[in-house]
Amino acid sequence: MKKLLRFSLALALTAAVFAPAAAGSAPACAAEASGAPHAALVVGTGGSTTTYCVALDASSVSGIHLIQLARTQFGLQYRLGFGGQAVCQLAGVGPTGGDCFGDYPDFWGYWHGDGHGAWSWAGSGAASASISDGDMEGWTWGSGDSATTHAHPPALAFEDVCEDIAPSPTPTQAPTHGGGGDGDGEPGGDGRDSVGASDTNPGGTNAGDAATSSSNEGDRDGDGGGNRDDRSSSPAADEPTKVTTATPITAFAAGLSDDPTDEGGPPIGALLAVIGVAALGAGGWFLRRRQLGTGGD
Protein backbone atom coordinates (compact mmCIF):
# COMPACT_ATOMS: atom_id res chain seq x y z
CA MET A 1 0.00 0.00 0.00
CA LYS A 2 2.74 2.40 1.02
CA LYS A 3 4.79 1.42 -2.00
CA LEU A 4 1.85 2.17 -4.25
CA LEU A 5 1.41 5.53 -2.60
CA ARG A 6 5.06 6.39 -3.03
CA PHE A 7 4.98 5.30 -6.65
CA SER A 8 1.95 7.41 -7.46
CA LEU A 9 3.50 10.37 -5.68
CA ALA A 10 6.64 10.00 -7.75
CA LEU A 11 4.55 9.71 -10.88
CA ALA A 12 2.64 12.85 -10.01
CA LEU A 13 5.83 14.76 -9.36
CA THR A 14 7.33 13.58 -12.63
CA ALA A 15 4.22 14.62 -14.48
CA ALA A 16 4.24 18.01 -12.80
CA VAL A 17 7.84 18.60 -13.79
CA PHE A 18 7.59 17.40 -17.37
CA ALA A 19 4.08 18.44 -18.32
CA PRO A 20 4.90 22.10 -18.98
CA ALA A 21 7.89 21.09 -21.07
CA ALA A 22 5.77 18.70 -23.11
CA ALA A 23 3.07 21.30 -23.54
CA GLY A 24 5.47 23.81 -25.00
CA SER A 25 4.94 23.10 -28.67
CA ALA A 26 6.54 24.91 -31.60
CA PRO A 27 4.90 28.34 -31.33
CA ALA A 28 5.11 28.19 -27.59
CA CYS A 29 8.87 28.09 -27.70
CA ALA A 30 8.82 31.34 -29.56
CA ALA A 31 6.87 33.07 -26.87
CA GLU A 32 8.96 31.56 -24.14
CA ALA A 33 11.95 33.24 -25.65
CA SER A 34 10.49 36.59 -24.66
CA GLY A 35 9.42 35.47 -21.21
CA ALA A 36 5.74 35.38 -20.29
CA PRO A 37 3.29 33.09 -22.11
CA HIS A 38 0.94 34.75 -24.57
CA ALA A 39 -2.18 33.74 -26.44
CA ALA A 40 -3.74 35.49 -29.42
CA LEU A 41 -7.35 36.61 -29.19
CA VAL A 42 -9.18 37.70 -32.35
CA VAL A 43 -12.55 39.42 -31.94
CA GLY A 44 -14.66 40.09 -35.03
CA THR A 45 -17.74 42.17 -34.36
CA GLY A 46 -19.01 41.83 -37.91
CA GLY A 47 -17.75 45.21 -39.01
CA SER A 48 -14.25 45.25 -37.67
CA THR A 49 -11.79 42.83 -36.21
CA THR A 50 -9.58 43.58 -33.26
CA THR A 51 -6.70 41.39 -32.18
CA TYR A 52 -5.28 41.10 -28.71
CA CYS A 53 -1.96 39.59 -27.75
CA VAL A 54 -2.91 38.55 -24.24
CA ALA A 55 -0.31 37.75 -21.61
CA LEU A 56 -1.40 34.69 -19.65
CA ASP A 57 -1.24 34.63 -15.87
CA ALA A 58 -0.98 30.84 -15.74
CA SER A 59 0.40 28.10 -17.93
CA SER A 60 -3.14 27.30 -19.05
CA VAL A 61 -6.32 29.35 -18.72
CA SER A 62 -9.94 28.95 -19.78
CA GLY A 63 -11.40 30.74 -22.79
CA ILE A 64 -13.48 32.87 -20.45
CA HIS A 65 -10.46 33.83 -18.41
CA LEU A 66 -8.60 34.81 -21.58
CA ILE A 67 -11.35 37.36 -22.28
CA GLN A 68 -11.10 38.61 -18.71
CA LEU A 69 -7.37 39.03 -19.15
CA ALA A 70 -8.02 40.94 -22.38
CA ARG A 71 -10.24 43.26 -20.39
CA THR A 72 -7.63 44.05 -17.77
CA GLN A 73 -4.83 44.35 -20.31
CA PHE A 74 -6.62 46.03 -23.22
CA GLY A 75 -9.97 47.23 -21.88
CA LEU A 76 -11.99 44.76 -23.98
CA GLN A 77 -15.61 45.09 -22.92
CA TYR A 78 -17.42 41.81 -22.31
CA ARG A 79 -20.51 40.37 -20.64
CA LEU A 80 -21.08 36.75 -19.76
CA GLY A 81 -24.32 34.86 -19.44
CA PHE A 82 -25.70 31.47 -18.51
CA GLY A 83 -24.03 31.73 -15.13
CA GLY A 84 -20.72 32.92 -16.53
CA GLN A 85 -20.35 29.94 -18.82
CA ALA A 86 -21.12 31.67 -22.11
CA VAL A 87 -20.14 34.91 -23.81
CA CYS A 88 -23.02 37.32 -24.40
CA GLN A 89 -21.21 40.52 -25.34
CA LEU A 90 -17.79 41.37 -26.64
CA ALA A 91 -16.69 44.90 -27.51
CA GLY A 92 -20.20 46.14 -26.90
CA VAL A 93 -21.83 43.78 -29.40
CA GLY A 94 -24.35 41.17 -28.32
CA PRO A 95 -27.51 40.75 -26.26
CA THR A 96 -27.73 42.62 -22.98
CA GLY A 97 -29.71 40.08 -20.96
CA GLY A 98 -28.56 36.88 -19.37
CA ASP A 99 -29.60 34.89 -22.42
CA CYS A 100 -26.65 34.85 -24.78
CA PHE A 101 -28.86 33.70 -27.64
CA GLY A 102 -31.14 36.67 -27.15
CA ASP A 103 -30.23 38.02 -30.60
CA TYR A 104 -30.40 34.66 -32.32
CA PRO A 105 -29.71 33.86 -35.17
CA ASP A 106 -26.81 36.20 -34.45
CA PHE A 107 -24.52 35.04 -31.69
CA TRP A 108 -20.86 34.92 -30.76
CA GLY A 109 -19.22 32.02 -32.57
CA TYR A 110 -16.19 30.50 -30.91
CA TRP A 111 -13.15 29.33 -32.89
CA HIS A 112 -9.80 27.77 -32.23
CA GLY A 113 -6.97 28.80 -34.53
CA ASP A 114 -4.06 26.60 -35.55
CA GLY A 115 -1.73 29.57 -35.37
CA HIS A 116 -1.19 29.70 -39.13
CA GLY A 117 -4.41 31.25 -40.35
CA ALA A 118 -6.82 28.29 -40.26
CA TRP A 119 -9.77 28.22 -37.87
CA SER A 120 -11.80 25.35 -36.50
CA TRP A 121 -15.24 25.64 -34.90
CA ALA A 122 -14.97 25.09 -31.15
CA GLY A 123 -16.81 21.96 -30.12
CA SER A 124 -17.13 22.87 -26.47
CA GLY A 125 -17.69 26.01 -24.44
CA ALA A 126 -15.10 28.62 -23.63
CA ALA A 127 -15.35 27.91 -19.93
CA SER A 128 -14.04 24.39 -20.44
CA ALA A 129 -11.44 25.24 -23.08
CA SER A 130 -7.83 25.16 -22.03
CA ILE A 131 -5.62 27.81 -23.61
CA SER A 132 -1.90 27.78 -23.20
CA ASP A 133 1.07 29.64 -24.56
CA GLY A 134 0.94 30.14 -28.34
CA ASP A 135 -2.73 29.28 -28.76
CA MET A 136 -5.12 31.30 -30.90
CA GLU A 137 -8.72 32.02 -30.05
CA GLY A 138 -11.32 33.63 -32.27
CA TRP A 139 -14.76 35.10 -31.60
CA THR A 140 -17.01 36.23 -34.44
CA TRP A 141 -20.42 37.82 -34.25
CA GLY A 142 -22.86 36.53 -36.82
CA SER A 143 -25.39 33.88 -37.74
CA GLY A 144 -24.86 30.27 -38.65
CA ASP A 145 -24.60 27.27 -36.36
CA SER A 146 -21.56 25.55 -37.81
CA ALA A 147 -18.08 26.12 -39.16
CA THR A 148 -19.39 26.25 -42.72
CA THR A 149 -22.14 28.78 -42.15
CA HIS A 150 -20.76 31.06 -39.43
CA ALA A 151 -18.39 33.89 -40.33
CA HIS A 152 -14.74 32.92 -39.95
CA PRO A 153 -12.25 35.15 -38.21
CA PRO A 154 -9.73 36.54 -40.71
CA ALA A 155 -6.81 34.30 -41.62
CA LEU A 156 -4.27 35.56 -39.14
CA ALA A 157 -1.23 33.72 -37.90
CA PHE A 158 -0.11 33.84 -34.31
CA GLU A 159 2.80 36.05 -35.33
CA ASP A 160 0.41 38.58 -36.87
CA VAL A 161 -1.16 39.15 -33.50
CA CYS A 162 1.82 38.74 -31.25
CA GLU A 163 4.49 40.09 -33.55
CA ASP A 164 6.75 41.34 -30.79
CA ILE A 165 7.38 37.87 -29.53
CA ALA A 166 7.60 36.12 -32.87
CA PRO A 167 10.84 34.19 -33.25
CA SER A 168 12.22 35.73 -36.42
CA PRO A 169 10.27 38.15 -38.54
CA THR A 170 9.78 37.09 -42.14
CA PRO A 171 9.21 40.27 -44.15
CA THR A 172 8.68 38.28 -47.35
CA GLN A 173 5.04 37.75 -46.60
CA ALA A 174 3.34 40.37 -48.70
CA PRO A 175 -0.18 41.56 -47.96
CA THR A 176 -2.47 39.34 -49.99
CA HIS A 177 -5.56 41.46 -50.05
CA GLY A 178 -6.75 45.04 -50.13
CA GLY A 179 -7.17 46.15 -46.53
CA GLY A 180 -4.51 43.80 -45.35
CA GLY A 181 -5.48 41.25 -42.74
CA ASP A 182 -1.88 40.73 -41.78
CA GLY A 183 0.91 43.10 -41.17
CA ASP A 184 4.28 43.33 -42.79
CA GLY A 185 5.88 41.49 -39.97
CA GLU A 186 8.37 44.09 -38.86
CA PRO A 187 9.38 43.52 -35.29
CA GLY A 188 8.35 46.26 -32.95
CA GLY A 189 6.86 48.39 -35.68
CA ASP A 190 4.82 50.97 -33.85
CA GLY A 191 2.98 52.20 -36.87
CA ARG A 192 1.25 48.96 -37.59
CA ASP A 193 -1.30 48.65 -34.84
CA SER A 194 -3.94 49.95 -37.15
CA VAL A 195 -3.75 48.44 -40.59
CA GLY A 196 -6.87 50.00 -41.95
CA ALA A 197 -5.65 53.57 -42.03
CA SER A 198 -9.04 55.19 -41.57
CA ASP A 199 -10.00 52.93 -38.72
CA THR A 200 -10.14 54.36 -35.28
CA ASN A 201 -8.09 52.33 -32.88
CA PRO A 202 -10.32 51.26 -30.03
CA GLY A 203 -7.65 50.15 -27.63
CA GLY A 204 -5.44 53.11 -28.34
CA THR A 205 -7.70 55.59 -26.69
CA ASN A 206 -6.94 54.87 -23.11
CA ALA A 207 -10.46 55.47 -21.93
CA GLY A 208 -11.31 51.83 -21.49
CA ASP A 209 -14.69 50.30 -22.19
CA ALA A 210 -16.65 53.25 -23.39
CA ALA A 211 -14.28 54.13 -26.17
CA THR A 212 -13.91 50.52 -27.27
CA SER A 213 -17.57 49.76 -27.50
CA SER A 214 -18.64 53.03 -29.01
CA SER A 215 -16.12 52.97 -31.81
CA ASN A 216 -16.99 49.40 -32.59
CA GLU A 217 -20.66 50.18 -32.63
CA GLY A 218 -19.95 52.89 -35.06
CA ASP A 219 -18.26 50.38 -37.30
CA ARG A 220 -21.11 48.01 -36.99
CA ASP A 221 -23.69 50.60 -37.87
CA GLY A 222 -21.68 51.61 -40.88
CA ASP A 223 -21.15 48.38 -42.70
CA GLY A 224 -22.23 45.62 -40.37
CA GLY A 225 -25.29 44.36 -42.16
CA GLY A 226 -23.87 44.23 -45.64
CA ASN A 227 -20.72 42.52 -44.57
CA ARG A 228 -22.50 39.88 -42.67
CA ASP A 229 -24.61 38.88 -45.63
CA ASP A 230 -21.53 38.50 -47.78
CA ARG A 231 -19.80 36.42 -45.24
CA SER A 232 -22.46 33.81 -44.95
CA SER A 233 -21.85 32.90 -48.56
CA SER A 234 -18.07 33.16 -48.80
CA PRO A 235 -15.27 32.51 -46.35
CA ALA A 236 -14.39 35.57 -44.38
CA ALA A 237 -10.70 35.15 -44.92
CA ASP A 238 -10.95 36.36 -48.50
CA GLU A 239 -12.52 39.60 -47.54
CA PRO A 240 -10.80 42.85 -46.87
CA THR A 241 -11.52 43.17 -43.19
CA LYS A 242 -10.26 45.92 -41.03
CA VAL A 243 -8.01 44.31 -38.49
CA THR A 244 -6.98 46.37 -35.54
CA THR A 245 -4.37 45.36 -33.04
CA ALA A 246 -5.31 46.48 -29.59
CA THR A 247 -2.68 48.27 -27.60
CA PRO A 248 -2.39 47.54 -23.92
CA ILE A 249 -3.84 50.05 -21.54
CA THR A 250 -1.82 51.18 -18.61
CA ALA A 251 -2.47 49.74 -15.20
CA PHE A 252 -3.78 53.09 -14.06
CA ALA A 253 -6.36 53.28 -16.81
CA ALA A 254 -7.36 49.67 -16.19
CA GLY A 255 -7.91 50.49 -12.55
CA LEU A 256 -10.03 53.48 -13.46
CA SER A 257 -12.21 51.54 -15.82
CA ASP A 258 -12.82 48.94 -13.11
CA ASP A 259 -13.89 51.49 -10.57
CA PRO A 260 -17.45 52.22 -11.71
CA THR A 261 -18.49 48.58 -11.34
CA ASP A 262 -17.19 48.60 -7.78
CA GLU A 263 -19.03 51.73 -6.88
CA GLY A 264 -22.20 50.46 -8.55
CA GLY A 265 -23.58 48.98 -5.34
CA PRO A 266 -25.35 51.69 -3.40
CA PRO A 267 -25.32 50.54 0.19
CA ILE A 268 -28.99 51.37 0.88
CA GLY A 269 -30.27 47.97 -0.15
CA ALA A 270 -27.39 46.18 1.50
CA LEU A 271 -27.88 48.18 4.69
CA LEU A 272 -31.58 47.39 4.71
CA ALA A 273 -30.82 43.70 4.21
CA VAL A 274 -28.32 43.65 7.06
CA ILE A 275 -30.76 45.48 9.36
CA GLY A 276 -33.54 43.08 8.40
CA VAL A 277 -31.40 40.03 9.02
CA ALA A 278 -30.21 41.42 12.35
CA ALA A 279 -33.74 42.35 13.47
CA LEU A 280 -35.27 39.01 12.54
CA GLY A 281 -32.33 37.11 13.98
CA ALA A 282 -32.56 38.99 17.28
CA GLY A 283 -36.34 38.60 17.32
CA GLY A 284 -36.07 34.87 16.81
CA TRP A 285 -33.38 34.60 19.44
CA PHE A 286 -35.53 36.54 21.91
CA LEU A 287 -38.54 34.31 21.23
CA ARG A 288 -36.48 31.15 21.68
CA ARG A 289 -35.05 32.41 24.95
CA ARG A 290 -38.46 33.25 26.26
CA GLN A 291 -39.70 29.78 25.35
CA LEU A 292 -36.75 28.15 27.06
CA GLY A 293 -37.33 30.38 30.09
CA THR A 294 -40.95 29.27 30.46
CA GLY A 295 -39.91 25.64 30.26
CA GLY A 296 -41.07 24.92 26.74
CA ASP A 297 -38.81 22.52 24.93
Added chain:
Amino acid sequence: MHPAAWLVWATCAGMVTFTTTDPFYLALVVAVSWFVYAAQRIPGETSRSFRVFAIAGLLTMVVRTTLVFFGTVDASSVAFAALEGARLATLLVVFGTFNAVTDPFGVVRLAPRRFHEPALAAALALSIAPRTVSMVGRVREAQRLRGLQTSRWRTLPTLALPVLETGMEEAVTLAESMDSRGHGRGRRSRYRPARWTAGAVAMTVCALVAAGVFLVAAFTEQGGLHPSTFPLSWPEADPVLLLTIGLLAVPGFLPHQRPPTEDPR
Protein backbone atom coordinates in the same frame (compact mmCIF):
# COMPACT_ATOMS: atom_id res chain seq x y z
CA MET B 1 -52.89 26.86 12.08
CA HIS B 2 -54.03 25.26 8.88
CA PRO B 3 -51.36 22.94 7.43
CA ALA B 4 -52.23 24.16 3.93
CA ALA B 5 -51.22 27.68 4.95
CA TRP B 6 -47.81 26.35 5.93
CA LEU B 7 -47.60 24.41 2.70
CA VAL B 8 -48.25 27.60 0.72
CA TRP B 9 -45.80 29.54 2.86
CA ALA B 10 -43.02 26.99 2.35
CA THR B 11 -43.69 26.71 -1.37
CA CYS B 12 -43.63 30.48 -1.81
CA ALA B 13 -40.49 30.91 0.30
CA GLY B 14 -38.88 28.16 -1.75
CA MET B 15 -39.92 29.90 -4.95
CA VAL B 16 -38.44 33.20 -3.78
CA THR B 17 -35.22 31.38 -2.94
CA PHE B 18 -35.17 29.60 -6.25
CA THR B 19 -35.30 32.78 -8.31
CA THR B 20 -32.27 34.46 -6.78
CA THR B 21 -28.61 33.96 -5.95
CA ASP B 22 -28.21 37.38 -4.34
CA PRO B 23 -26.68 36.79 -0.91
CA PHE B 24 -28.69 39.64 0.64
CA TYR B 25 -32.02 38.17 -0.39
CA LEU B 26 -30.93 34.68 0.61
CA ALA B 27 -29.69 35.85 4.01
CA LEU B 28 -32.99 37.58 4.61
CA VAL B 29 -34.94 34.45 3.69
CA VAL B 30 -32.84 32.48 6.17
CA ALA B 31 -33.43 35.12 8.85
CA VAL B 32 -37.16 35.08 8.13
CA SER B 33 -37.18 31.28 8.39
CA TRP B 34 -35.37 31.40 11.71
CA PHE B 35 -37.80 33.99 13.05
CA VAL B 36 -40.83 32.00 11.93
CA TYR B 37 -39.34 28.83 13.35
CA ALA B 38 -38.65 30.51 16.69
CA ALA B 39 -42.17 31.87 16.89
CA GLN B 40 -44.16 28.91 15.63
CA ARG B 41 -42.22 25.75 16.31
CA ILE B 42 -44.15 22.80 17.64
CA PRO B 43 -42.32 21.51 20.71
CA GLY B 44 -41.18 17.96 20.22
CA GLU B 45 -38.84 15.87 18.21
CA THR B 46 -39.69 17.15 14.74
CA SER B 47 -38.80 20.72 15.72
CA ARG B 48 -35.19 19.59 15.74
CA SER B 49 -35.36 19.42 11.95
CA PHE B 50 -34.65 23.15 11.67
CA ARG B 51 -31.17 22.69 13.07
CA VAL B 52 -30.60 19.50 11.09
CA PHE B 53 -31.57 21.14 7.82
CA ALA B 54 -29.56 24.26 8.60
CA ILE B 55 -26.45 22.14 9.16
CA ALA B 56 -27.18 20.11 6.02
CA GLY B 57 -27.52 23.38 4.11
CA LEU B 58 -24.18 24.60 5.38
CA LEU B 59 -22.56 21.31 4.32
CA THR B 60 -24.18 21.56 0.90
CA MET B 61 -22.75 25.02 0.44
CA VAL B 62 -19.29 23.88 1.48
CA VAL B 63 -19.38 20.88 -0.84
CA ARG B 64 -20.68 22.93 -3.76
CA THR B 65 -17.86 25.42 -3.26
CA THR B 66 -15.22 22.75 -2.78
CA LEU B 67 -16.12 21.15 -6.11
CA VAL B 68 -14.83 24.28 -7.84
CA PHE B 69 -11.32 23.55 -6.68
CA PHE B 70 -11.16 20.59 -9.04
CA GLY B 71 -11.44 22.94 -12.01
CA THR B 72 -10.13 26.35 -12.91
CA VAL B 73 -9.98 28.32 -9.70
CA ASP B 74 -10.48 32.04 -9.63
CA ALA B 75 -12.41 34.37 -7.38
CA SER B 76 -15.31 34.56 -9.81
CA SER B 77 -15.96 30.84 -10.12
CA VAL B 78 -15.60 30.36 -6.37
CA ALA B 79 -18.11 33.15 -5.74
CA PHE B 80 -20.48 31.70 -8.34
CA ALA B 81 -20.38 28.24 -6.76
CA ALA B 82 -20.73 29.66 -3.25
CA LEU B 83 -23.83 31.61 -4.24
CA GLU B 84 -25.37 28.57 -5.92
CA GLY B 85 -24.61 26.61 -2.76
CA ALA B 86 -26.14 29.34 -0.63
CA ARG B 87 -29.33 29.08 -2.65
CA LEU B 88 -29.51 25.33 -2.03
CA ALA B 89 -28.75 25.86 1.65
CA THR B 90 -31.53 28.43 1.93
CA LEU B 91 -33.98 26.02 0.31
CA LEU B 92 -33.02 23.40 2.87
CA VAL B 93 -33.50 25.87 5.72
CA VAL B 94 -36.97 26.71 4.42
CA PHE B 95 -37.84 23.03 4.35
CA GLY B 96 -36.41 22.58 7.82
CA THR B 97 -38.65 25.37 9.05
CA PHE B 98 -41.65 23.81 7.35
CA ASN B 99 -40.97 20.49 9.05
CA ALA B 100 -40.52 22.15 12.42
CA VAL B 101 -43.64 24.30 12.40
CA THR B 102 -46.14 21.79 11.07
CA ASP B 103 -46.81 18.12 11.32
CA PRO B 104 -46.00 16.53 7.98
CA PHE B 105 -48.79 14.05 8.51
CA GLY B 106 -51.21 16.90 8.89
CA VAL B 107 -50.30 17.81 5.34
CA VAL B 108 -50.94 14.23 4.25
CA ARG B 109 -54.50 14.51 5.48
CA LEU B 110 -55.06 17.45 3.16
CA ALA B 111 -54.44 15.40 0.07
CA PRO B 112 -57.50 14.18 -1.83
CA ARG B 113 -58.23 10.56 -1.03
CA ARG B 114 -57.12 9.51 -4.49
CA PHE B 115 -53.66 10.96 -3.92
CA HIS B 116 -53.36 9.90 -0.35
CA GLU B 117 -50.61 7.36 -0.88
CA PRO B 118 -48.27 9.57 -2.94
CA ALA B 119 -48.79 12.32 -0.38
CA LEU B 120 -47.93 9.90 2.40
CA ALA B 121 -44.77 8.89 0.57
CA ALA B 122 -43.84 12.56 0.12
CA ALA B 123 -44.43 13.31 3.79
CA LEU B 124 -42.34 10.31 4.82
CA ALA B 125 -39.56 11.40 2.47
CA LEU B 126 -39.64 14.93 3.83
CA SER B 127 -39.45 13.83 7.43
CA ILE B 128 -36.89 11.07 6.98
CA ALA B 129 -33.83 13.22 7.73
CA PRO B 130 -34.95 14.54 11.12
CA ARG B 131 -36.30 11.12 12.07
CA THR B 132 -32.98 9.50 11.19
CA VAL B 133 -31.07 12.06 13.19
CA SER B 134 -33.13 11.53 16.30
CA MET B 135 -32.77 7.80 15.77
CA VAL B 136 -28.98 8.09 15.58
CA GLY B 137 -29.04 9.88 18.90
CA ARG B 138 -31.12 7.16 20.49
CA VAL B 139 -28.99 4.30 19.10
CA ARG B 140 -25.79 5.99 20.22
CA GLU B 141 -27.10 6.36 23.71
CA ALA B 142 -28.17 2.73 23.80
CA GLN B 143 -24.80 1.52 22.52
CA ARG B 144 -23.00 3.64 25.06
CA LEU B 145 -25.08 2.08 27.80
CA ARG B 146 -23.91 -1.30 26.50
CA GLY B 147 -20.32 -0.12 26.78
CA LEU B 148 -19.72 0.16 23.03
CA GLN B 149 -17.67 2.98 21.57
CA THR B 150 -19.60 4.90 18.92
CA SER B 151 -17.37 7.86 18.31
CA ARG B 152 -14.80 6.39 15.92
CA TRP B 153 -15.01 5.48 12.24
CA ARG B 154 -14.12 1.86 13.00
CA THR B 155 -17.30 1.57 15.04
CA LEU B 156 -19.58 2.92 12.30
CA PRO B 157 -21.26 -0.49 11.70
CA THR B 158 -22.38 -0.70 15.32
CA LEU B 159 -24.17 2.59 14.71
CA ALA B 160 -25.31 2.28 11.13
CA LEU B 161 -26.84 -1.20 11.29
CA PRO B 162 -29.29 -0.53 14.12
CA VAL B 163 -30.23 2.80 12.55
CA LEU B 164 -31.02 1.20 9.21
CA GLU B 165 -32.86 -1.66 10.86
CA THR B 166 -34.89 0.64 13.05
CA GLY B 167 -35.68 2.81 10.06
CA MET B 168 -37.06 -0.16 8.15
CA GLU B 169 -39.00 -1.36 11.16
CA GLU B 170 -40.46 2.05 11.79
CA ALA B 171 -41.54 2.47 8.19
CA VAL B 172 -43.24 -0.93 8.15
CA THR B 173 -44.90 -0.25 11.49
CA LEU B 174 -46.13 3.10 10.29
CA ALA B 175 -47.52 1.64 7.08
CA GLU B 176 -49.25 -1.16 8.99
CA SER B 177 -50.74 1.14 11.55
CA MET B 178 -52.01 3.53 8.91
CA ASP B 179 -53.46 0.67 6.93
CA SER B 180 -55.17 -0.86 9.95
CA ARG B 181 -56.74 2.47 10.78
CA GLY B 182 -58.12 2.71 7.29
CA HIS B 183 -56.12 5.72 6.16
CA GLY B 184 -56.88 6.63 2.61
CA ARG B 185 -59.69 4.15 2.43
CA GLY B 186 -62.71 5.35 4.27
CA ARG B 187 -64.01 8.80 4.89
CA ARG B 188 -61.69 11.31 6.39
CA SER B 189 -62.05 11.99 10.06
CA ARG B 190 -63.76 15.27 10.88
CA TYR B 191 -62.44 15.28 14.42
CA ARG B 192 -61.07 18.72 15.25
CA PRO B 193 -60.53 19.87 11.69
CA ALA B 194 -57.93 22.52 11.06
CA ARG B 195 -59.48 25.95 10.69
CA TRP B 196 -58.62 28.76 8.36
CA THR B 197 -58.10 31.58 10.83
CA ALA B 198 -57.66 35.19 9.71
CA GLY B 199 -53.97 34.86 10.50
CA ALA B 200 -53.60 31.81 8.29
CA VAL B 201 -55.34 33.61 5.43
CA ALA B 202 -53.11 36.67 5.92
CA MET B 203 -49.92 34.66 5.86
CA THR B 204 -51.04 32.73 2.80
CA VAL B 205 -51.83 35.90 0.89
CA CYS B 206 -48.56 37.55 1.92
CA ALA B 207 -46.56 34.49 0.89
CA LEU B 208 -48.29 34.39 -2.49
CA VAL B 209 -47.60 38.09 -3.03
CA ALA B 210 -43.92 37.60 -2.19
CA ALA B 211 -43.57 34.67 -4.57
CA GLY B 212 -45.44 36.55 -7.28
CA VAL B 213 -43.25 39.63 -7.01
CA PHE B 214 -40.11 37.55 -7.21
CA LEU B 215 -41.36 35.55 -10.17
CA VAL B 216 -42.20 38.77 -12.01
CA ALA B 217 -38.78 40.19 -11.14
CA ALA B 218 -37.15 36.99 -12.38
CA PHE B 219 -38.98 37.05 -15.70
CA THR B 220 -38.37 40.75 -16.31
CA GLU B 221 -34.76 40.52 -15.09
CA GLN B 222 -35.11 43.28 -12.54
CA GLY B 223 -33.86 43.80 -9.03
CA GLY B 224 -30.48 42.17 -9.55
CA LEU B 225 -31.62 38.71 -8.55
CA HIS B 226 -28.40 37.22 -9.90
CA PRO B 227 -25.40 39.38 -9.05
CA SER B 228 -22.68 39.23 -11.66
CA THR B 229 -19.78 37.03 -10.67
CA PHE B 230 -18.02 37.38 -14.05
CA PRO B 231 -16.67 40.00 -13.54
CA LEU B 232 -17.06 39.86 -9.81
CA SER B 233 -19.07 42.77 -8.48
CA TRP B 234 -20.63 43.74 -5.22
CA PRO B 235 -24.23 42.45 -5.10
CA GLU B 236 -27.04 44.94 -4.89
CA ALA B 237 -30.32 44.63 -3.06
CA ASP B 238 -33.57 46.26 -4.05
CA PRO B 239 -35.37 47.69 -0.98
CA VAL B 240 -38.75 46.79 -2.49
CA LEU B 241 -37.78 43.16 -2.93
CA LEU B 242 -36.31 43.10 0.58
CA LEU B 243 -39.63 44.33 1.98
CA THR B 244 -41.36 41.68 -0.09
CA ILE B 245 -39.27 38.99 1.58
CA GLY B 246 -40.32 40.60 4.85
CA LEU B 247 -43.89 39.59 4.00
CA LEU B 248 -42.82 35.99 4.53
CA ALA B 249 -42.18 36.82 8.20
CA VAL B 250 -45.91 37.41 8.82
CA PRO B 251 -46.48 33.98 10.45
CA GLY B 252 -43.83 34.92 12.99
CA PHE B 253 -46.07 37.70 14.31
CA LEU B 254 -49.17 35.52 14.64
CA PRO B 255 -50.07 34.05 18.03
CA HIS B 256 -48.34 30.77 18.71
CA GLN B 257 -50.22 27.76 17.43
CA ARG B 258 -51.49 25.46 20.13
CA PRO B 259 -49.53 22.24 20.28
CA PRO B 260 -51.72 19.24 19.54
CA THR B 261 -52.88 17.77 22.81
CA GLU B 262 -52.53 14.28 21.49
CA ASP B 263 -50.39 12.76 18.81
CA PRO B 264 -52.58 12.37 15.72
CA ARG B 265 -50.63 9.25 14.83
